[in-house]
Amino acid sequence: MKPYAFGIDIGGTTVKCGFFNSDGTFVEKWEIPTRKEDDGAMILPDIAEAIKAKLAEHGVSMDDVEGIGVGVPGPVLDDGVVNGCVNLGWGVFNVAEKLSGLLGDVPVQVGNDANVAALGEQWLGGGKGFKNVVMVTLGTGVGGGIIIGGKILAGSHGAGGEIGHIQMRKNETAVCGCGKKGCLEQYASATGIVRMSKILLEKDKNDSSLRSLAEITSKDIFDAAKTGDALSLKLVDTLGEMLGTALAHITAVVDPDVIVIGGGVSKAGQILLDAIEKHYRPVAFHACRSTQFKLAVLGNDAGMYGAVRMVLNR
Amino acid sequence: MKPYAFGIDIGGTTVKCGFFNSDGTFVEKWEIPTRKEDDGAMILPDIAEAIKAKLAEHGVSMDDVEGIGVGVPGPVLDDGVVNGCVNLGWGVFNVAEKLSGLLGDVPVQVGNDANVAALGEQWLGGGKGFKNVVMVTLGTGVGGGIIIGGKILAGSHGAGGEIGHIQMRKNETAVCGCGKKGCLEQYASATGIVRMSKILLEKDKNDSSLRSLAEITSKDIFDAAKTGDALSLKLVDTLGEMLGTALAHITAVVDPDVIVIGGGVSKAGQILLDAIEKHYRPVAFHACRSTQFKLAVLGNDAGMYGAVRMVLNR
Incomplete structure (x- = not known):
């Protein structure tokens, strides 16, 4: 070489x-x-x-x-x-x-x-030492990448790992950037959790530290959840449910060694992994139930x- | 060689x-x-x-x-x-x-x-000429196999392509053979569509040629649907909805050239493909929306x- x-x-x-x-x-x-x-x-x-x-x-x-x-x-x-x-x-x-x-x-x-x-991330980051890795990037949208045997699964139309557009809710009325309704990205991205917070703040009349903020970011929601804010904990749980369920679908298809969570939202750390794993484990196919979750480490x-x-x- | x-x-x-x-x-x-x-x-x-x-x-x-x-x-x-x-x-x-x-x-x-x-099937059957193939086998259960670049995606725990255990309904009360509730297999297998027919025949009081049968098979349901039996058409549509939705999840992950449908249930032929495609296309990620569906040809x-x-x- x-x-x-x-x-x-x-x-x-x-x-x-x-x-x-x-x-x-x-x-x-x-x-x-x-x-x-x-x-x-x-x-x-x-x-x-x-x-x-x-x-x-x-x-x-x-x-x-x-x-x-x-x-x-x-x-x-x-x-x-x-x-x-x-x-x-x-x-x-x-x-x-x-x-x-x-x-x-x-x-x-x-x-x-x-x-x-x-x-x-599979080579030198959160998935180091594993050959089959599913990576999820939680940023403005939800991106994904599938590594099988150390190689990218690009797909026949370049759409391999486009997991942000898995339909998670059939009854969604809001439209995703892709034109469909109910995509994972609408709930599990930075934009998605902020969108969900607006809906919940409207519907749920309980007190929340989020109400004092002029503009809410995904970081605000995770920070408030870490201090025990009930409404924020609910938002984090919904994100975890959406992502955990989608990841159970994904592991039943590609069965990776490890799932790596990256992107801006992943800076929330363990609270995010806990929320995802809580909803992933009960619905995952039994052989994939103990698949490891890791945070990405290489950043940008x-x-x-x-x-x-x-x-x-x- | x-x-x-x-x-x-x-x-x-x-x-x-x-x-x-x-x-x-x-x-x-x-x-x-x-x-x-x-x-x-x-x-x-x-x-x-x-x-x-x-x-x-x-x-x-x-x-x-x-x-x-x-x-x-x-x-x-x-x-x-x-x-x-x-x-x-x-x-x-x-x-x-x-x-x-x-x-x-x-x-x-x-x-x-x-x-x-x-x-x-990828080599010499319904997927011949394509290197990336998702195959679904509809028999007693729902099996699956993912071929990427002409090779089997076996997975880290041997669970690659275990698509029959993707959870499709959160509110299901019946238990799947795998121990979970709401698996694709509970709706889209030969056993699954027969199970669903019993529920529907109980709930729906309209006439149906299925009612005259001592024991219903998946073939009976597809045969009745082909003659226009409304209740059977509904059952076929539900199977198509479950499988079409699950396949949209799957193609957003692995993005194959073609989806091959095999197993005993696939003998129903075009009516089955039509039911699946009807529900697949609207929810599939746009790059995968025109992914081809084919019937398996190699049988046993x-x-x-x-x-x-x-x-x-x-």
């Missing part, structure tokens, strides 16, 4: 760039802005220039680069074709081929950002780690 | 044996009884003897056998360890090692019977095909 590799995580605002030794340790990490003008036409050339400049800075030749792994916020097929990224302005094209062409045909592997973050670096892992573990 | 291989499908009553050319065509298929006495201690020796006799009959040496694939009715780990088979009287042991030892250390691969049948031979495929596609 060649001594160096890059892990690139393209987000809607910045591109996180990691220059790695091929043992998975950082040489350096840095960020560049994501230029979304002209349908994101400059994003890949910007990345190519950044990589060339970094190599020059360190006096390293492209011949010493094993490859470049890239995470993108959209569906990705196995061959590196991205099936449109609304956030970047991208349509359908082969990102792997394009970036490789800009960098002297160096090998490029592309994955969906949630899947790539899952791979990072998970994408870079997972991206570089794709080229180091082809 | 060596010119021959065996595919063995161990059932509770008979062991289906397939002697294959390594291109996947049968030389011959036959059955032997499954001797379950003494905790199933004779099952593997019986299979070993049957294989030796078949080779002698055809004048073929064990040196010309690429390997032996075996499907067993219980959870199987990647290394060939079977985690107990209640139906066979087996506890936990390495079936691959044991059978290989009885046959001069020929390579043996072992898989769960539902997973192996899914692999057979799927297990033998899938078993031999494990050794021909290692």
